Amino acid sequence: xGDPAARGDVxxxxxxxxxxxxxxxxxxxxxxxxxxxxxxxxxVLAVIRRLDYRPHAGARRLARNTARTLxxxxxxxxxxxxxxxxxxxxxxxxxVARGYSVVYTHFDYGPRRKVADIALPPIVQERGAIDGLILxxxxxxNMLDHLARLEIPFVLHQAxxxxxxxxIRGGDAVGMEDGAGTERATAHLLSLGHRRVCFVGDVALxxxxxxxxxxxxxxxxxxxxxxxxxxxxxxxxxDGGAMSAERLLGGRRGCTAIVAGDxxxxxxxxxxxxxxxxxxxxxxxxxxxxxTPELRYQQSPTLSTIxxxxxxxxxRMVTLLLERLDDRRLPPRYVSMxxxxxxxxxxxxxxxxxxTVA
Amino acid sequence: xGDPAARGDVxxxxxxxxxxxxxxxxxxxxxxxxxxxxxxxxxVLAVIRRLDYRPHAGARRLARNTARTLxxxxxxxxxxxxxxxxxxxxxxxxxVARGYSVVYTHFDYGPRRKVADIALPPIVQERGAIDGLILxxxxxxNMLDHLARLEIPFVLHQAxxxxxxxxIRGGDAVGMEDGAGTERATAHLLSLGHRRVCFVGDVALxxxxxxxxxxxxxxxxxxxxxxxxxxxxxxxxxDGGAMSAERLLGGRRGCTAIVAGDxxxxxxxxxxxxxxxxxxxxxxxxxxxxxTPELRYQQSPTLSTIxxxxxxxxxRMVTLLLERLDDRRLPPRYVSMxxxxxxxxxxxxxxxxxxTVA
DNA sequence: CTGAAAGCGCTTACAG
DNA sequence: CTGAAAGCGCTTACAG
Numbered sequence: 133x134g135d136p137a138a139r140g141d142v143x144x145x146x147x148x149x150x151x152x153x154x155x156x157x158x159x160x161x162x163x164x165x166x167x168x169x170x171x172x173x174x175x176v177l178a179v180i181r182r183l184d185y186r187p188h189a190g191a192r193r194l195a196r197n198t199a200r201t202l203x204x205x206x207x208x209x210x211x212x213x214x215x216x217x218x219x220x221x222x223x224x225x226x227x228v229a230r231g232y233s234v235v236y237t238h239f240d241y242g243p244r245r246k247v248a249d250i251a252l253p254p255i256v257q258e259r260g261a262i263d264g265l266i267l268x269x270x271x272x273x274n275m276l277d278h279l280a281r282l283e284i285p286f287v288l289h290q291a292x293x294x295x296x297x298x299x300i301r302g303g304d305a306v307g308m309e310d311g312a313g314t315e316r317a318t319a320h321l322l323s324l325g326h327r328r329v330c331f332v333g334d335v336a337l338x339x340x341x342x343x344x345x346x347x348x349x350x351x352x353x354x355x356x357x358x359x360x361x362x363x364x365x366x367x368x369x370x371d372g373g374a375m376s377a378e379r380l381l382g383g384r385r386g387c388t389a390i391v392a393g394d395x396x397x398x399x400x401x402x403x404x405x406x407x408x409x410x411x412x413x414x415x416x417x418x419x420x421x422x423x424t425p426e427l428r429y430q431q432s433p434t435l436s437t438i439x440x441x442x443x444x445x446x447x448r449m450v451t452l453l454l455e456r457l458d459d460r461r462l463p464p465r466y467v468s469m470x471x472x473x474x475x476x477x478x479x480x481x482x483x484x485x486x487x488t489v490a
Numbered sequence: 491x492g493d494p495a496a497r498g499d500v501x502x503x504x505x506x507x508x509x510x511x512x513x514x515x516x517x518x519x520x521x522x523x524x525x526x527x528x529x530x531x532x533x534v535l536a537v538i539r540r541l542d543y544r545p546h547a548g549a550r551r552l553a554r555n556t557a558r559t560l561x562x563x564x565x566x567x568x569x570x571x572x573x574x575x576x577x578x579x580x581x582x583x584x585x586v587a588r589g590y591s592v593v594y595t596h597f598d599y600g601p602r603r604k605v606a607d608i609a610l611p612p613i614v615q616e617r618g619a620i621d622g623l624i625l626x627x628x629x630x631x632n633m634l635d636h637l638a639r640l641e642i643p644f645v646l647h648q649a650x651x652x653x654x655x656x657x658i659r660g661g662d663a664v665g666m667e668d669g670a671g672t673e674r675a676t677a678h679l680l681s682l683g684h685r686r687v688c689f690v691g692d693v694a695l696x697x698x699x700x701x702x703x704x705x706x707x708x709x710x711x712x713x714x715x716x717x718x719x720x721x722x723x724x725x726x727x728x729d730g731g732a733m734s735a736e737r738l739l740g741g742r743r744g745c746t747a748i749v750a751g752d753x754x755x756x757x758x759x760x761x762x763x764x765x766x767x768x769x770x771x772x773x774x775x776x777x778x779x780x781x782t783p784e785l786r787y788q789q790s791p792t793l794s795t796i797x798x799x800x801x802x803x804x805x806r807m808v809t810l811l812l813e814r815l816d817d818r819r820l821p822p823r824y825v826s827m828x829x830x831x832x833x834x835x836x837x838x839x840x841x842x843x844x845x846t847v848a
Numbered sequence: 849c850t851g852a853a854a855g856c857g858c859t860t861a862c863a864g
Numbered sequence: 865c866t867g868a869a870a871g872c873g874c875t876t877a878c879a880g
Contacts, residue, residue: 141617143857154867159859167865189619190557191857193548194872204594214572214783224596233613236562236594238582255591259499260873261547370787399787407790425572426784429728429757432765501873512851517875525849549873552856618857 142185151179162187193260201233202453203255203262207269207292208240214425215442216268219289222446223266230454235262243272243294250278264453266446268292276300285460287453289445290468291339297466304452304465306445310339310421311346313438313471317419318350318391320473325482326389326417330359332376332401333393334369340393343421347391359385369393373400381408388482389417395424395437402430413480423474433477441469500543509537520545551618559591560811561613561620565627565650566598572783573800574626577647580804581624588812593620601630601652608636622811624804626650634658643818645811647803648826649697655824662810662823664803668697668779669704671796671829675777676708676749678831683840684747684775688717690734690759691751692727698751701779705749717743727751731758739766746840747775753782753795760788771838781832791835799827 144162148155153176160168161176168176179185193199204223206216220236227234237253255261264285267275270292279286280302290297290307297305314331321329331347333340348358361383363375373392377400380387392398398420405412412418412433420427420437427435448467456462502520506513511534518526519534526534537543551557562581564574578594585592595611613619622643625633628650637644638660648655648665655663672689679687689705691698706716719741721733731750735758738745750756756778760770768774770791778785781797806825814820 144859145857148867155858156860156868157866160866163859169865172865186615186617188552188857189613189616190548190551190553190555190874191618191872192616192859194546194552194874195548195857195859197548197872199548201593214575217572217575220594224594228596228611231612233619234594235559236578236582236592238586253586254589255547257544258547258550259544260549261591370789374789396787403787403789426787429754429761429784429787431728431732431761502875503873506851513874514852514876515850518850521875527849530849546873548858549856550875552858553873553875555856 142183144185144187147176147179147183147185150183151176197260199233199261199263200231201235201262202227202264202266202450203235203237203253204266204268205253205256206236206238207267207271207275209238209269215422218425218442219268219446219449222443222448223450224446225443226447226450230450232263232450232454234266241272241275243274245274247274247278247281250275252278256284263457266449266453270294276303279303283460285453285456287449287456289449290466294338300464300466302464304449304456304462304467306448306452306467306469308440308445308469309471310438310440311342311349313440313473314343314346314391314421315350316346316473317436317438318347319353320475321389321391321417321419321479322350322354322356324417324479327356327482328359328385328387329356329389329391330361330380330385330387331391331393332361332373332380332397334362334364334372335360335393336364343391343393359387361385369396370400370403373397374404375400377401377404378408381405381410387416389479390419392418392420395420395422395427395435398435398437399426399430402435412478415483417480418478419473436476436479437474439472439474441471445469500541501546502543505534505537505541505543508541509534555618557619557621558589559593559620560585560622560624560808561593561595561611562624562626563611563614564594564596565625565629565633567596567627573780576783576800577626577804577807580801580806581808582804583801584805584808588808590621590808590812592624599630599633601632603632605632605636605639608633610636614642621815624807624811628652634661637661641818643811643814645807645814647807648824652696658822658824660822662807662814662820662825664806664810664825664827666798666803666827667829668796668798669700669707671798671831672701672704672749672779673708674704674829674831675794675796676705677711678833679747679749679775679777679837680708680712680714682775682837685714685840686717686743686745687714687747687749688719688738688743688745689749689751690719690731690738691755692720692722692730693718693751694722701749701751717745719743727754728758728761731755731760732762733758735759735762736766739763739768745774747837748777750776750778753778753780753785753793756793756795757784757788760793770836773841775838776836777831794834794837795832797830797832799829803827 144155144158147158268289273295286303288305290305335341335344351358361376366375423437423439502513502516505516626647631653644661646663648663693699693702709716719734724733778795781795785793
């Protein structure tokens with residue numbers, strides 16, 4: 133084990149010489165060993181093991197013209213949020229299972245930048261470094277057009293896409309049934325007797341808009357009026373939730389349940405309710421969206437939400453992308469993953485007072 | 491722009507022909523352009539732009555025998571926690587600035603697995619795919635020995651290392667002054683008049699032990715007795731914090747301030763205090779460790795903590811690793827990054843009652 | 849400063 | 865089933 137072989141500079145030629153075969157045979161053994169006799173195969177494998185042979189990645193990529201590597205591209209986000217970590221884990225699991233590596237990279241571009249002026253990250257620029265792109269974060273049409281023109285295979289995480297995922301050329305997209313999730317959550321609250329259920333979220337953003345639509349379907353089906361509150365003057369979703377809750381408490385809406393556009397909105401709402409001494413779920417029921425890991429750290433009460441299948445979305449993106457690598461002319465596909473209502477401690481019956489008033 | 495060149499299959503040879511130069515000259519222009527006349531250089535660059543030339547990564551790696559790629563190895567963790575996301579962001583920023591790409595990979599191994607039996611992830615196994623490793627997560631001595639034997643350059647995030655970071659062979663390590671941080675936090679609480687400050691954390695774990703030591707230094711310097719509480723029968727740090735707080739409240743310790751071993755412990759403690767109706771900081775002051783992003787979602791009160799320079803640690807790991815790539819025989823180095831007390835709303839003066847009793 | 853050529857370490861038709 | 869050889873697209877001494 134102390135021989136020079138351990139330094140890893142053994143080549144296929146040295147293996148061939150030591151095993152008394154040609155380099156082609158060694159290569160065949162390395163790559164699935166079709167058309168190699170069992171005896172030869174065993175002999176070659178023994179030498180490979182003895183000399184601690186490790187193939188050279190660069191040489192392979194050059195000869196094969198494929199890298200067996202995907203790029204996870206986080207677009208237009210300063211850094212990775214918890215939100216995307218689970219998706220990355222799903223991407224990793226599916227990639228590793230298929231023998232692919234994953235390069236992690238950032239990339240910022242404006243939605244109105246001209247297609248030809250978009251400068252991709254260096255690793256994506258190079259030929260043969262990356263086989264396909266997994267686009268996460270906030271993406272726009274101009275980028276997808278650019279990739280289609282460059283004929284770089286890609287798959288898009290729909291959540292942060294500003295366009296219609298069914299109108300994509302040259303690539304696939306994976307999304308989720310967020311509208312259906314919020315619809316179910318709202319229907320559940322209504323079935324508990326809540327009459328005034330309020331939606332809190334910034335409907336200017338596409339994903340909140342889809343959830344707002346689901347909420348409305350449920351409210352209308354119950355013959356009630358949709359109620360929405362949003363104060364976006366703060367910074368992020370958390371601030372917005374906190375300030376919107378202030379308004380709700382100050383106004384005369386009389387809500388007994390809140391459907392938050394996402395989990396951070398819910399956490400902001402909860403913060404205000406706590407500060408104002410409003411008990412959950414005693415005086416107010418609460419449901420969020422995403423089932424983000426952060427909810428783990430709120431146990432009094434535990435928080436209800438809609439599970440977003442982020443891990444599965446990551447895995448599915450890889451599957452679609454690898455299928456496209458096999459056949460570049462596949463038509464664009466859009467897959468929407470199911471969501472699931474997770475009822476925890478923050479949902480309760482209608483408060484006594486409100487029930488009699490209504 | 492619609493020509494075949496856009497498909498990206500232009501080689502250096504075609505550039506050479508079109509520019510009436512040799513391939514060597516094109517290569518020189520591509521790589522810093524030393525010893526190339528301005529005129530030639532301009533001509534070659536024009537052709538490169540016109541034909542939309544993109545170098546082939548595999549060919550470069552083969553010829554250069556370097557990949558300009560680092561691997562971020564998350565060891566012995568089922569997935570990435572928020573804890574490590576910031577470190578990854580630091581790694582990314584520093585790598586990109588130096589023209590390096592980052593491959594993200596998982597890897598599990600036991601602390602007692604024999605060195606020779608450790609099977610690294612495929613991408614690390616290959617030669618020429620990865621120039622060096624950035625080890626994050628939970629790591630053990632056997633792994634580092636294995637890497638040293640294979641002569642793979644690496645840098646270790648000390649936080650999850652079970653051994654002494656000053657005893658590493660063949661690689662570097664980056665840690666932080668966690669003891670000093672906890673010492674400062676404890677001293678701050680004592681200076682506010684708190685007499686019974688309690689440490690909550692599992693001192694069986696190396697990082698908690700370092701913080702416990704810092705806490706003790708401050709307590710002893712003030713002539714007081716260290717107090718520690720830990721109930722590890724639950725699952726993670728959060729559960730441990732919650733259960734330990736139950737014990738504290740049930741016991742006769744009379745603490746008025748708690749130094750938590752990390753932020754999750756603090757969140758668990760907070761959850762119990764809330765449930766039991768103990769106000770923060772009115773009846774109990776609280777300080778954590780890490781300044782993890784999760785704290786953002788607790789605003790009533792905002793939570794004090796010790797900032798762990800995770801981003802900077804990530805960046806520093808890259809710096810050390812690249813230095814080592816330049817000179818493989820560099821002696822092992824250990825860098826410890828400073829921490830910083832972040833005082834927010836969860837720290838207050840001693841409660842009236844306690845002050846008089848003590 | 850520049851060109852012709854060897855060499856990096858694989859894979860893959862092509863013969864046999 | 866197997867070997868000899870071409871070829872993948874770069875970089876880098878080596879001459880000039």
